[in-house]
Amino acid sequence: MRSKIVLFLVAFICWCLLNWIPDWQHLLVGIFVAGFVAYLTGDLFIRSPDRLSHPHRYWYFVFHYLPLFIWECIKANIDVAFRVLHPRLPIRPGIVKVKIKLKTDTGITFLANSITLTPGTLSVDVDREKGFLYVHWIDVKSKDVEEATKIVVARFERVLEKIFE
């Protein structure tokens, strides 16, 4: 039930931002649409709504995760641009296996998305029981599981652990 309320609020705020200039017709339609969406898919949206009421999670998200993510994203683009424009195409691709410590769905989703948008890596599949993530790496630096984990996952996992666990 609380998950439905959270989804209703998120959907309604999205609707208001998309319309931007408030108007009672828009707001009324928005309430109906957000209510309908929340009624249908509310239970799938979030597993543990309690975590939304911890202010330190937002603090870590805005001031630790976002700057790290934007910086890595810019680095990734310059890296890919360099590889594409280089006449000899300096790539050494392969799929490696890395270990993850996160357990929650949201945490794993954010970790996989972050890995995809950071330099040279693209997450392919996840094995939740054993805690492995398969990552396509454009320039394989190490075939060993532990080494690869240290290079690819560690810097994000440290921050995401505090937000989602």
Add this chain to the structure above:
Amino acid sequence: MRDIIGLAFMTIGFTFDVIGCLGLVRLPDVYNRLQAATKCVTLGTCSILFGAFLIVGFTAAGMKSLMCMVFVVLTSPVAAHAIARGAHKAGVKLWKDSVIDAYAEDKEGKT
């Protein structure tokens, strides 16, 4: 002044989008192409949208472009992940000079 900064952001975005498309042509297999397409197109498109937001300011169109940035960042890695997984399940081979394929090794162990 705001127009000039906005246009600069749009130019950077276009450059990265063009490089992404070039990568789509030059790189050898599905997975490498996805890397170029996802990264360059995400930052390029976000940069264009942010430039548009700077030019029009806090209007209905500006807010829509900000919302689009959030949705592009959230959805494009998921799409890339789905395509890569689907391609591997459908049996698309890695490039011939690839050094390791841990995913295929583990899958063979199971069946």
